[in-house]
Structure formats: C-alpha cells, structure tokens
Amino acid sequence: MEVLYGLHPVEEAIRSGARALDHVSVARDRRDEKLDRLIELCRSAGIRVTHESRDTLTKLARTDMHQGVLAMVRERKFLAIEDLMAPEKDGHRFFLALDGVEDPHNLGALLRTAEGAGVDGVILPERRSAPITATVAKTSAGASEHVKVARVTNLVRSLEQLKQKNVWVLGLDERGTPDYTDFDFKTDCVLVLGREGAGLHDLVKKTCDHLLRIPMAGKVSSLNVSVAGAIVMYEAMRQRRESAAPPPAPMPPKKRKGLGS
Incomplete structure (x- = not known):
C-alpha cells in the first residue's frame, strides 16, 4: 500500500x-x-x-x-510502450518523455500540464527519474491519477520503438532549431524534456528527429523544465484544436444602401 x-x-x-x-x-x-x-x-x-x-x-x-x-x-501499475500505442485513437498521438527529471515538484507540475493538454501518455525512465510519490500527486493536484505513465528501462530504446511506429521524436534544447512555434505538431510525436539545468543526455539528443527551441528575449538562456514543457504542450494542443475545428461559417453579405436612401 x-x-x-x-x-x-x-x-x-x-x-x-x-x-x-x-x-x-x-x-x-x-x-x-x-x-x-x-x-x-x-x-x-x-x-x-x-x-x-x-x-x-x-x-x-x-x-x-x-x-x-x-x-x-494500492501501488501504481506502470504501463509499457506497447500499452501507450495500443488503444485506437482518432487523430494524431502526442506523448511526453522525461529524460532525467528528478525534482518531484517539476514532475508533478509536468503531469498536471500533460493531463490538461490532453497528452496521450508520459514515458519515464526507471533510473535517473523522480518516482511518482505522494509529493508528486499533491503537486499535480491529483492529475497524476489520470495520466497514463509508462516506466521504461532504456529511454533511447523506447524512443526508437516509437520511431518505428512513425512517431516523430522532438527534443527541447536551447540551442535547437526551429523555434517550437514553427513546428507542425499535427502529426504523431513525442516531446522529450531533459534534466533540470543539464538538459538532454547526448545519446537522447542524437535520437531526436528535431531539436526545438523556445526563443528567449531576456538575459537568461532557458526556462524551468516544467514551464518550458507547459509552453510547448499547449502550443501542440492549440495547433491540433485549430486543425480539428470546422471552418467558420461565411458571414452573410452586408446590404449596401444606395445613394439617397
């Protein structure tokens, strides 16, 4: 228990x-x-x-x-990568993978955002990752109880498995290109976030199909991982909602008044 x-x-x-x-x-x-x-x-x-x-x-x-x-x-039962891919779904899938996020408050905040942004599943490595504890659940305001979570022994191998299923692997890196707003998220993809302060591990970075960046206008070069993840997850949700929404009905033509009316 x-x-x-x-x-x-x-x-x-x-x-x-x-x-x-x-x-x-x-x-x-x-x-x-x-x-x-x-x-x-x-x-x-x-x-x-x-x-x-x-x-x-x-x-x-x-x-x-x-x-x-x-x-x-009861203790939480974690899923496998195959479990995340198994259910049929209309539209494209969007996953979140965390490469060494060890702060339980960051993990809780990310799970809360993932649930709110409609992420289809979260992938956590067994090592170099904060466990989903009561502190994580409290920080997530209970969202951790609704999110599908897969625990994997090797994150790189799991990302390769997703690539074989035609899922694009997108790392977030301050030196990456393009900007996150320039990427088309209307496809099957997984967003990979790195460690607090150190970012993505080299092998994970090499596995990514694209490295996206968040442009910074101030003097600091990066954001807290939970904030950065929230920004990109909601951009992905915005793009997907816009593509799924029906086109607006055409406005009826305005009646023009003639001279002297």
Whole structure:
C-alpha cells in the first residue's frame, strides 16, 4: 500500500478508479463543504472512511501538508510502450518523455500540464527519474491519477520503438532549431524534456528527429523544465484544436444602401 495525501489527489484517485483504495482517513477537527463532498464520494464508491487526529495523519504522511485528508492506495501499475500505442485513437498521438527529471515538484507540475493538454501518455525512465510519490500527486493536484505513465528501462530504446511506429521524436534544447512555434505538431510525436539545468543526455539528443527551441528575449538562456514543457504542450494542443475545428461559417453579405436612401 502507498500513502496519498491532500484533498485533490485523494478525490482524483477515487474518481479515476485506476487504483483500489483501502480506506480514507480525515482529520477529526476539519469540517467544511469540500471535506463533506469527499466523504460522500467515498460512501458512493464504497470506500471506508476513518477519523483520525492531525498528528496521526502527519505521522502517516510524513508531512503536515496533508490538508487533513489521507488515503491508503494500492501501488501504481506502470504501463509499457506497447500499452501507450495500443488503444485506437482518432487523430494524431502526442506523448511526453522525461529524460532525467528528478525534482518531484517539476514532475508533478509536468503531469498536471500533460493531463490538461490532453497528452496521450508520459514515458519515464526507471533510473535517473523522480518516482511518482505522494509529493508528486499533491503537486499535480491529483492529475497524476489520470495520466497514463509508462516506466521504461532504456529511454533511447523506447524512443526508437516509437520511431518505428512513425512517431516523430522532438527534443527541447536551447540551442535547437526551429523555434517550437514553427513546428507542425499535427502529426504523431513525442516531446522529450531533459534534466533540470543539464538538459538532454547526448545519446537522447542524437535520437531526436528535431531539436526545438523556445526563443528567449531576456538575459537568461532557458526556462524551468516544467514551464518550458507547459509552453510547448499547449502550443501542440492549440495547433491540433485549430486543425480539428470546422471552418467558420461565411458571414452573410452586408446590404449596401444606395445613394439617397
């Protein structure tokens, strides 16, 4: 069993149904509408609710950032690359791969953005990567419970597998070209983000079909990885939504008034 804490992570774990919950514990001294709704959600889902002291919840969560809500959940089962490609989908696929993101807050922020931007799956290496912990779930506001995540032993080999399936591999690099806004995301592709501060590993960079850059107008040369990832993911979503939207209906011609009317 794993510990999950925070109102939104626990609520989203129940809603997603991806993992079985043993029980949910809430602080005895917390009374508000949000907590009442969570307790009602637990009852509807047949999940046992216990009332504990805040000190007990803090000991179980190993932090006082639990907001008076904690759940015991089954360990997450990760997918394989084949699982991400298996479901049929109308339109093009868009994946996110992380090459050595080790800060749990960055990982949580990226998973939250990936879920919001409609990413079809996230690829994480088993080594040199932050695990999906309760801190990641809390930072993602529960989005980590909805995102499909594949854990792979060799990221380069997995990217090569995607290339064999006609998926373009796009690295984000401050020295890359073209700008991310100049790339056509209306195709099957995977966006690869590198380590905090150091960027992509050399072998991963060589595996990429294109290296995109975010133009910088200030004196710093790059952005935080979670911010940079969010910018590109939402540009990809914008392009895809525009291509999928029906063309606007033509405006009716205006009636012209003649002279003297």
